[in-house]
Each structure stands twice: as structure tokens, then as C-alpha cells.
Amino acid sequence: MKSRAAKTLSDLIDPRRAAIGVALAAVACVAVPAILSPYWLYLAITSVIGAVVMQSYGVIVGRAGVMSLCQLSFAAIGAWVVMRLNLADAPGGLIVWVVLGGLAAAPVGMLIGLPALRVRGVNLAVITFGAAVSTDIVLGAKQFPGTEELKTVARPAAFSTNANYFVLVVIVFTVIALALAALDKTRLGRSWLELRHSERMAASHGISVARSKLAAFAISAFVAGVGGGLMAGQLGLVVAGNFAMGQSVTLFAIAILIGPHHPEGALMSGVFGAAMATILEKVRLPQDLGGIVFGIVPIFALRSGMSQTDFTRNRKRLAKARKQRDAAPAADRERADAGPPAERTVGAPARPIGTGPALEVTGLTVRYGPVTALDAVDLTVPAGAVVGLIGPNGAGKSTFISAVGGFLGTLPGTVRLDGVPIDRLAPQVRAARGLRRTFQTTLIAPELTQYEYLDIGAGRRLERAEADELLEFFGCPVGDLPVSIVDAGTRRLLDVAAAIAARPAVALLDEPAAGQSAAESRRLAERLARVPERYGVSVLLVEHDMELVRVACREVTVLDFGHVIATGPTEQVLRDPAVTAAYLGSSDTADGAASATALVTPTG
Numbered sequence: 001m002k003s004r005a006a007k008t009l010s011d012l013i014d015p016r017r018a019a020i021g022v023a024l025a026a027v028a029c030v031a032v033p034a035i036l037s038p039y040w041l042y043l044a045i046t047s048v049i050g051a052v053v054m055q056s057y058g059v060i061v062g063r064a065g066v067m068s069l070c071q072l073s074f075a076a077i078g079a080w081v082v083m084r085l086n087l088a089d090a091p092g093g094l095i096v097w098v099v100l101g102g103l104a105a106a107p108v109g110m111l112i113g114l115p116a117l118r119v120r121g122v123n124l125a126v127i128t129f130g131a132a133v134s135t136d137i138v139l140g141a142k143q144f145p146g147t148e149e150l151k152t153v154a155r156p157a158a159f160s161t162n163a164n165y166f167v168l169v170v171i172v173f174t175v176i177a178l179a180l181a182a183l184d185k186t187r188l189g190r191s192w193l194e195l196r197h198s199e200r201m202a203a204s205h206g207i208s209v210a211r212s213k214l215a216a217f218a219i220s221a222f223v224a225g226v227g228g229g230l231m232a233g234q235l236g237l238v239v240a241g242n243f244a245m246g247q248s249v250t251l252f253a254i255a256i257l258i259g260p261h262h263p264e265g266a267l268m269s270g271v272f273g274a275a276m277a278t279i280l281e282k283v284r285l286p287q288d289l290g291g292i293v294f295g296i297v298p299i300f301a302l303r304s305g306m307s308q309t310d311f312t313r314n315r316k317r318l319a320k321a322r323k324q325r326d327a328a329p330a331a332d333r334e335r336a337d338a339g340p341p342a343e344r345t346v347g348a349p350a351r352p353i354g355t356g357p358a359l360e361v362t363g364l365t366v367r368y369g370p371v372t373a374l375d376a377v378d379l380t381v382p383a384g385a386v387v388g389l390i391g392p393n394g395a396g397k398s399t400f401i402s403a404v405g406g407f408l409g410t411l412p413g414t415v416r417l418d419g420v421p422i423d424r425l426a427p428q429v430r431a432a433r434g435l436r437r438t439f440q441t442t443l444i445a446p447e448l449t450q451y452e453y454l455d456i457g458a459g460r461r462l463e464r465a466e467a468d469e470l471l472e473f474f475g476c477p478v479g480d481l482p483v484s485i486v487d488a489g490t491r492r493l494l495d496v497a498a499a500i501a502a503r504p505a506v507a508l509l510d511e512p513a514a515g516q517s518a519a520e521s522r523r524l525a526e527r528l529a530r531v532p533e534r535y536g537v538s539v540l541l542v543e544h545d546m547e548l549v550r551v552a553c554r555e556v557t558v559l560d561f562g563h564v565i566a567t568g569p570t571e572q573v574l575r576d577p578a579v580t581a582a583y584l585g586s587s588d589t590a591d592g593a594a595s596a597t598a599l600v601t602p603t604g
Contacts, residue, residue, distance in 0.1 A: 013182050018178060021263060025170050025171070033166055044166060045165060047271045049230045049270070050269070051267045051270030052230060053071065054273070055223050055227075057255035058180070058262070059180065059220035059261070061260075064216035066124065066195075067120075067252075068220070070112060071221075071224045072132065072135075072224070072228075072251065073112075073132050074105040074225050075105075075243055077225055078229040079144065079242070079243070080101075081104045083147075083153060086152075086153045086154060086232075093156050094233050098226055099226070101226065102221075109218045112131050113218070117210050132245035135243070136243075136245045150237070153235075165234065177266070187459070190448070191212040194445065195213065197445045200439070203407070205428075205431060205456055205459065206436075209428065228243070251269070251273060254269045257307060258307055258308050259309035259310050265309035350503075353384040353532065356419055359415075359416070359505070359506045360419075361380070361404060361414070364412070365377070365413055366399055376413070377563075378564065381538050381539075384533070385532060386528055386552050387538075387539070387557065388541050388553035389559065390542070390558055391558050396559050397542045400559065401542060404508065405427055406429075417506065422435065431504075435508070437499065437508035437509075438499055438507075438512060439510055444494065449480050449482050450467075451479040454479070454494075457499060458498070470500065473534070474527060475523060475524070489514075492514060503536065505537070505538065507537050509540070510542045512524065513525075513543060525552040539552075555567070555570060556573040558576075558578075566579050
């Protein structure tokens with residue numbers, strides 16, 4: 001049991017990085033109080049407390065990609081609780097009070113996060129800024145507990161001096177950094193990465209967007225509340241000006257620029273926030289210059305799509321990954337060129353295949369105002385089959401997948417999965433029940449490795465052997481390569497592998513062969529044809545590549561202008577004159593007949 005627990009811990013936290021971080025923290029605890037003067041030691045304490053608060057921005061802004069301008073409001077709650085408990089001489093002391101302050105801020109964070117379930121971007125930023133303004137008004141109307149009585153917060157005896165208090169705040173910062181690093185490796189932490197890049201893709205993997213967002217707000221509020229409590233311990237008494245709404249905006253700009261979701265970024269942000277005014281004063285520059293810098297520079301970070309620490313880490317990661325890729329055997333780098341995949345000998349067993357329809361759609365209708373995108377469409381995917389859904393551009397194929405996946409809300413018609421109605425369920429619930437999908441455009445977080453993305457898709461931590469088998473089967477390179485260095489075609493194959501890794505009842509694949517060469521597309525077709533037997537997953541395949549459809553699909557349904565115009569065995573449907581007319585505009589000429597034959601004739 002101990003070895004298993006140790007293995008789990010090492011999976012969550014990189015032992016080498018954790019050891020380096022703890023060692024640096026220990027050195028700082030010894031060296032900083034010994035070297036710095038009392039004034040600069042006070043600034044160092046302020047910087048580390050600021051770094052703790054910036055870690056809350058690292059959760060909500062850096063990890064989840066949510067624009068929040070009210071993190072100092074949560075810090076104010078933490079400080080208020082600490083001062084109230086101090087005034088009441090509550091048991092436990094400052095360390096306990098700080099934790100309670102963070103816990104008090106967490107539900108407030110969830111409450112403010114509720115609008116994030118409906119709005120995002122600038123609109124959400126306005127709402128959170130409104131919360132910061134409201135906090136300013138409340139704090140301005142009523143003083144913090146203890147300010148009228150002039151009762152300062154009592155520090156624990158072991159941390160009563162500034163030198164020792166510096167050690168305390170470093171310990172708190174380090175513990176939070178390690179906890180967040182471990183959280184990054186969990187399903188919740190990785191769900192935040194998915195949210196930052198695409199909420200729809202997160203939902204397609206069975207992730208509850210609402211729960212993930214609320215968890216991000218709650219955890220970020222807790223961290224900010226802890227920072228506010230530490231601030232109360234440092235200052236003894238705090239006032240509303242310590243948590244002004246303008247400072248929240250400034251810290252948000254710093255978060256965008258530097259990236260506090262990395263420990264070094266949080267520390268740099270804390271130093272900038274605490275020492276910028278002093279630095280400007282020392283070099284005799286106007287104090288307003290700091291606000292101008294942090295108002296303009298983040299615009300460039302937003303344009304590039306990454307913070308400074310992201311940029312630095314990404315360069316190192318890419319350099320390391322390229323060396324690893326170049327050093328890998330040619331067979332690993334070019335798996336798509338290999339012969340037929342070996343039989344499965346590792347991983348979870350194939351999902352049991354039922355006897356009835358795996359997916360049954362009846363009367364599905366989608367309207368956009370006066371336009372009918374799908375008109376009472378019926379489609380069945382038999383258990384253990386690969387079924388094609390084809391049609392010309394604009395026929396409604398992707399709309400059908402989105403509707404069946406639940407991304408268009410509740411619609412007229414019924415959708416049954418393994419005989420159970422799911423048409424009133426949310427997308428993430430349908431995904432959890434066994435209906436997975438891919439998208440025409442992949443939105444995989446580039447900082448993930450292929451192994452990590454497969455874990456997200458599967459909804460569980462895959463054994464390396466099982467992950468390697470999936471990657472090899474679909475012709476992807478070695479799994480510890482980051483997604484950022486694999487080509488677009490490979491990313492689409494990785495999307496398919498992630499969908500199959502979940503062992504769903506049905507996988508809805510939206511043009512998985514886009515970006516593939518003719519030879520690669522043929523190999524993909526052969527593999528998709530084997531998916532039901534190999535993994536127990538039935539497949540609905542949307543494709544324009546008729547050769548791929550012919551090889552992979554047992555049956556085909558054809559859409560045109562939202563109507564089903566043909567359905568049945570693949571060869572028979574592809575020879576149907578109505579299908580030829582839909583694709584080519586005419587089937588009455590010899591050219592039309594020849595083209596109809598071309599639809600089902602192998603191209604080499």
C-alpha cells in the first residue's frame with residue numbers, strides 16, 4: 001500500500017521539481033532575513049504575501065482562463081475573518097484563523113462564479129469588477145474589526161518577529177504551490193486547461209463545465225483569502241484601502257503579463273506588485289508609470305496568447321521535445337507508415353457489444369429561425385458497426401453530430417443510447433453515459449502531452465501500456481511528446497484515440513481524416529473498421545473522403561439540405577442516383593453515371 005501511495009504522489013508531483021522548490025524556499029528562509037535590512041525584509045514579506053494572492057489569479061486566470069477582477073475582494077474577506085477572530089480572542093491562533101479566512105472566502109467565490117456559467121470574457125470581467133466595487137463600498141462604510149479598538153492581530157510566538165514571519169509566509173506559499181502543482185495533474189486541474197481552450201471540447205469529454213468553473217472560483221478565493229489573512233498578520237491592522245478595486249485590476253494585468261499559474265511567475269508578480277513603487281521612487285520616475293506599464297504591456301501578452309513564464313517554459317519544453325523526437329527510433333516517429341497494427345494484448349478489455357441499436361435517432365429537427373438545418377432526421381447505428389454520414393457541404397452533418405451530442409440544447413426528436421433516452425441530458429452527461437465526439441477543428445491544449453490528453457479523454461489515468469497501444473493503433477508518435485510539436489493531422493488522430501480511450505458506446509467522429517494524405521486516410525479507414533471488434537465501440541463517421549467511407553463503413557446515411565435522401569449498405573447507397581445528384585448536381589447523363597461509379601471505385 002505504501003509503495004502504491006508513493007507512486008500516486010510521484011505521479012501528481014514531480015519529485016525533482018518539488019525538491020528544488022523546497023530547497024530554494026529553505027535557502028530563502030535562511031538567507032533573506034540574514035542579508036536584508038529591516039525595510040527590505042518588510043518588502044520581502046509583502047512580496048511573498050502578494051505572491052500568495054497572485055496564486056489565486058494563477059488558478060482562475062492562468063489555469064481556467066476566466067477573467068476575474070475581484071480577487072482582492074476575497075483577500076479582504078480573509079483579512080476580515082482573521083481580524084474578527086483576533087478581536088474575539090478566538091482559540092487556534094493566526095495560522096488557524098488564516099485557514100478559516102480562506103474557507104470563508106471560498107463560498108463567496110462560488111457565488112460570484114455563478115454568472116460565469118452563463119457569460120464569459122469581457123462580460124464576466126465587468127461582473128467581477130462590479131463585485132470588487134461592491135466590496136469597496138461595503139468596506140468603506142464599515143471598518144475592519146479591531147480598527148476602532150486598535151487591537152492588532154497577534155502573531156504566533158514562534159513567528160512574532162519579521163524575520164520569523166517571513167519564514168511563515170514562505171512556508172505557506174510553498175505549500176500552496178505544491179498543492180496546486182499536484183492539482184494540475186488531477187482530472188480537475190486538467191479540466192481547467194480544457195476550459196481555457198474550449199468549453200465544448202471539455203463537455204465532450206464528460207467534464208462538467210459548471211463544476212470545474214465553480215471549483216476554480218472556490219479554490220482561487222480560498223487562496224486569496226489566505227493571502228488576505230497573512231496580510232492582516234503582517235500589518236496588524238488593515239483598512240479598506242489595502243484591498244482597493246483598482247489594485248485588483250493592476251494585479252489582473254500583472255497576471256496576464258507574467259503568468260502566476262507557475263510558482264516562479266507568482267513570485268515575480270508578487271515582487272512587481274510590492275516593489276514597483278519603491279523601484280520607481282529609487283530611479284526617480286513618476287509612480288503613475290507603473291500603472292501605464294501594466295495597462296499596456298499585457299495587451300501584447302494577450303495578442304501572443306501566452307504570458308512571459310508560459311513563453312519561457314514553452315521554449316524549454318519544445319527544445320527538449322524536439323531532441324527527444326529526433327533521438328527516437330524511426331519506427332516510433334513514423335508509426336503511420338507501419339503495417340497492420342498488432343492484436344491487442346494490453347489495456348482494458350473491449351466494451352461488451354449489445355444486440356440492439358447502439359444509437360437510435362428519431363425525428364431529430366434543428367431550426368435556426370426560418371432555416372431548417374435538420375428536418376425530422378432518422379438514423380440508427382447498430383451495435384458493433386461503423387456507419388457513415390455523408391453529404392455535400394451544408395447538408396447538416398456537423399449540425400447532426402452537435403445536436404445528438406447535446407450541444408444545441410433540447411430539440412424535437414428523440415436520441416437513444418443503448419435503448420435509453422438521452423435527448424434531455426446535458427452534453428457532459430451524454431458523454432459520461434457513453435456518447436463521445438470529435439470536432440472538425442481540434443482545440444487540444446498545446447501544453448499537454450499526448451499521454452495527458454488521452455487521460456483526459458478516457459476520464460481516468462491510463463496505464464502506459466494501454467496508452468501506447470492506442471497511440472500505435474492510430475498511428476500517433478510516442479506519447480510523451482507535447483501536442484504543440486505534432487502536426488495537425490496527428491492531432492486529429494489523437495482526438496480519435498482519446499474518444500476511443502473512454503470506451504464509449506458510440507463515438508461520433510467529425511471528419512477525422514482532414515489533413516491526412518491519401519495513404520494515411522486509407523490506413524485510418526482500415527483501423528476504424530476494426531474499432532468495434534477491438535474496443536467494443538460503435539462509430540458514426542462523418543467524412544467527405546469517399547474512399548475512407550467505402551473501406552470503413554458497413555452502412556451509410558446521406559444528408560442533403562437537412563433531409564435523409566438515402567440509407568443502407570455502403571456500396572448500394574454510393575451507387576444511388578439521388579446521391580450522385582446531391583454531390584454532382586445531375587445523375588441523368590453518362591458523366592453522372594460515371595461519377596456515381598467513381599464514388600465507390602477504389603483509387604489505388
